[in-house]
Amino acid sequence: MHISPQSVKSFIAKFRRQKILVVGDLMLDRYIYGHVNRLSPEAPVPIVRVRDEKNMPGGAANVARNVKALGSGASIFGLIGSDQAGRDLLNVLRADGLSSTYVTTVNKTKTTVKMRVIGDRQQVVRVDWDNKPAINGGLLKKMCLKAVKATAQCTGVILADYAKGLICPEIVSSILKAAMRNKVPVAVDPKVNWNLPMDGIAIATPNRKEAFSLAGIPETEPARNPLNDRALLRASDILMEKWNPSLLIITLGAQGMLVARHARPPFHVTTFAREVFDVSGAGDTVIGTMLLALSAGANDIEAAELANCAAGVVVGKIGTATCSGKELLEFTRDLRR
DSSP states (O other): SSHHHHHHHHHHHHHHTOOEEEEEEEEEEEEEEEEEEEEEESSSSSEEEEEEEEEEEHHHHHHHHHHHHHHHHEEEEEEEEEHHHHHHHHHHHHTOOOOEEEEEETTTTEEOOOEEEETTTTTEEEEEOOOOOOOHHHHHHHHHHHHHHHHHSSSSEEEOOOOSSSSHHHHHHHHHHHHHHTHHHHHHHOOOOSSOTTTOEEEEEEHHHHHHHHSSSSSOOOOSSGGOOHHHHHHHHHHHHHHOSSSSEEGGGGOOOOEEEEEEEEEEEEOOOSSOOOOHHHHHHHHHHHHHHTTTTOOHHHHHHHHHHHHHHHTTTSSSSSOOHHHHHHHHHHTTT
């Protein structure tokens, strides 16, 4: 690692000065925890004896939760339905100290819910209630005006797209124009079929599969060294030319991440995870930590290493977890021992 524990401590202290707006698809993550002792006589599936249930912020709300855990202020911009799941989501947002000022409740819309059943620290099954609200007409105009106002009140914006409909050209364009006027950096976690405005994007963080799909080329088997992976580097070059971000971070799972920059060679940051239990939400941690680190004055390599360390913390936990500033500092210290 290039970054020192002293620098990590300094950056974490600066996180507290940030006010990050997270824009995207909001979801409620429900977890059912239990023990598995036998298979069902009705089908070859495990029987989970429930011992606990928990609601947590999911989707873009989990990105905001990650930002908040690192010490920054966090506001959420998105839609929920006027249903029990929506009310449950608002309750967990408030419990986590997340601002829901820019969350809009829409009648006749159902809140997206993802329920995970965990048996003895392993995910047994996931059940989704998916929803794609129609955002048009008066609602779209209202959301665009609200987006401009919200952007002017923050120090950084994260566009967290989960392909549920909120991240659309009109809203993205409104945010990017407001961000340029207010000199606010914008980071985006794009999904497939990303044909949206990208003018002025500071950070883009697709994963490997998404990067190949968005670049329009077939995905290949990963090379042992990402810097020698010709197909990956080609996908990176295509996306840098297509989107023109200040930084392109392609997350590579167990291989860490590839970081591409303008007029400089790309670099690779190896994974720092010590033990992996659940990769749910690791990408949320990466984009949140990356934007905070750069806003706090970290250079490209320092920010990437911090983001990788934070991801290393969360994959060692069960569920869509977060990394606190204290955990991040301890993790980086442990790596040097």
